[in-house]
Amino acid sequence: MDWDKLRIFHAVADAGSLTHAGDKLNLSQSAVSRQVRALEESLNATLFHRHARGLILTEQGELLFDATSAMSKRLDAAAARIRDSEEEVFGELRVTTTFGFGTLWLAPRLPALYEKYPELKVDLMLEERVLDLPMREADVAIRMKEPSQADLIRKRLMTVRMALYASSEYLARNGTPESIEDIAKHRLVCQNPSAAQVGAGATLVQHLMTANPSSLLTVNNYFGVLQGVLHDLGIGVLPDYVTEDFPALVQVLPDIVSADVPVYLAYPEELRHSQRISAFRDFVQDEIIAHRKTLRDLGKL
Structure with a gap:
């Protein structure tokens, strides 16, 4: 199979347009079209559905594009290894x-x-x-x-653990919990238990929910949880690596942490x-x- 034709086919499939692929390859639209048509003839298959808004891959085209995508990634890896010199990092x-x-x-x-x-x-x-x-x-x-x-x-x-943190301003205003039962008097800020997260974090949140916090703010990532805590919204479940860069955070209930x-x-x-x-x-x-x-x-x- 002609490697050059495969390269042109991949560019067209990726761009969804003969014109855009030609611009990327520095070829005319007609030259790109001829190469794609020649590839289709050699395979005895139609690779694209052609319509006014552009090109859509046929089932056969999807199969070939999967193959050329894998080839492209492997070639990129090989090129990266070749470019890496013994003394320079770029x-x-x-x-x-x-x-x-x-x-x-x-x-x-x-x-x-x-x-x-x-x-x-x-x-x-x-x-x-x-x-x-x-x-x-x-x-x-x-x-x-x-x-x-x-x-x-x-x-x-x-190793990271999830633990409970709050701002000093929040604690001054709402008091510091002494036991997990005291969570019932506070707003909990955490990732939604259904959000993608490490199992240890989800397990800790589920445990805290049994204390029936008085209010709840759930976010789908820890950056959002941190912002809620820094803005005095409540007690947050956060990974312990944040303590160095945010020394104003106060850990509460230090015995309540996630698994490693x-x-x-x-x-x-x-x-x-x-x-x-x-x-x-x-x-x-x-x-x-x-x-x-x-x-x-x-x-x-």
């Missing part, structure tokens, strides 16, 4: 992690990474969905459980020798060491 690094960890812990520390590697281009993808690293949906992941996908290098970074949540860094085996991956891995490990030292100095470890 190019794009696609990092995926949860919304909470990405916004509250990782993003505030990225200036240190850019200061050391100014030519690095980080694409930070924050979502609860576990992206497929072997299929190159991302280069490296930080997740709140050990990854189960095959062909991954994984390293345990640290392991945090792992993972990346595909094929990127073992990537300088970008190594730089990011070392940066995260150094930041965690500094994070632990700060917590020890504050008496929180």
